[in-house]
Amino acid sequence: MDASVPLHQPGDMLFNAPMTREETWQTIPKRTRKKLKRRSGKPIDWIANLGPDGLPWAVTFGKRGLAAYRTNFDVFSFDFTPGSLNRVPVDGGYPSDTEPPEDSMPVDPPDLGINQEDYDILGNLPARAQRLLQLPFLDGQEVLSNCWLYKGTLERLDEFMFYLAGPREVTVATGTMAVTPGGTAHWSLTCYHATVTHTDAPPKRP
Template identity: 45%
Template sequence: MGSMVPYGSANPDVRRDGSAPAMRGAPVHRPGEMRLGGSRLREECWTAVGARTRQRLAELSGAPIDWFAREDESSGDGRCFAVTLGEAGLSIAEPRVNTEHRPVYAISSFQFAPGSLRHVQIDHRPPPRAAPFGTAAAVPPPGIGLSTSAKGILGNLPPGAQELLQAPFTSGQRILRENWYYEGYDHRLDAFVFYLAGAKDVTFATGTKLIPAGHTDDSAHWSLTCYRASVARRIGR
């Protein structure tokens, strides 16, 4: 079973099936629905955010790893928010209205401690008719402050990925921000991003999902890279 290695120093180790049991009390969740359609894709939303805001996100996050943008339902006017994940930080731009009632972007960032970013690859290839995750749990999993929606998204991921994403938050560290993005088709997701951010740690996963012929959602194949970094300082809220 692979372990996390420093980002940029080596190719990540590979967890070949991602089915290791959750460690340190990290819960394994039941899968929730992952709906598709009904919104602009991330490329269109990214452009709508504007060049100046995109440049600031790039400056804060450093060398890019992944990103997403989508419509902000709370904006009231169809404006978009954006998230960039890089070697230097996790950065978020959210639409706001200033005191002059003009549309602006509020930018926040979790800046990583130099050298703390680590990663591991999860290559999950279950056979057809595999049992859904979480069905063997005799008691409800312990809570770590995730929203119901986040639990549902996490529940679709291999148990090993669920463990890695949640591990820093099982000892009392509060989750301050959570979000995710995916796009694709019923039988495959061409882009998937999920992150959790706290005062001390950030975890995130990026990758793809495929449901091969003869398989179902319960036996979907996932190719993910999971990351973890320590937070040195925060910008914005």
């Protein structure tokens, strides 16, 4: 693990989703749902929600790839190189790895080209999870697609998924979170990484 990857600061986690992922999933055409499942293969996790425009979107993550859909766009996917998907369990709170030495110089977190809200969510994760998610994108690989979703309360998340997807690699974190009696958030995550053989993802909007 590259301990030199800077960490992001945690931001607020809001709980105002108008629909559950199951309810949102049912609003997506059946043909599209089948296509998402076919593109991603044997399921590992999935998310669905309404966008700022009130229209549904969904992401399925499986053994074959990561597939995404948003209304008015066709399904696109990141197809994994067979056998390249690996997983690393990560348990702990922020930052949970190692504190920087007191005499170390501060380092700005990497600019991944994602929204501040995305950085805020990323910053809540344990240090090791942050590093595993970001590492493939520190050499200039563009993040073509990214999203996240969680379900629960400030004290407990029963569902959580965060992903970054580029033309060559995809990273995903899934799991749960519970606040300990001492008031510390403890995450139980699985971080995934896979190389990409093909993607038909559209160019990221500026």
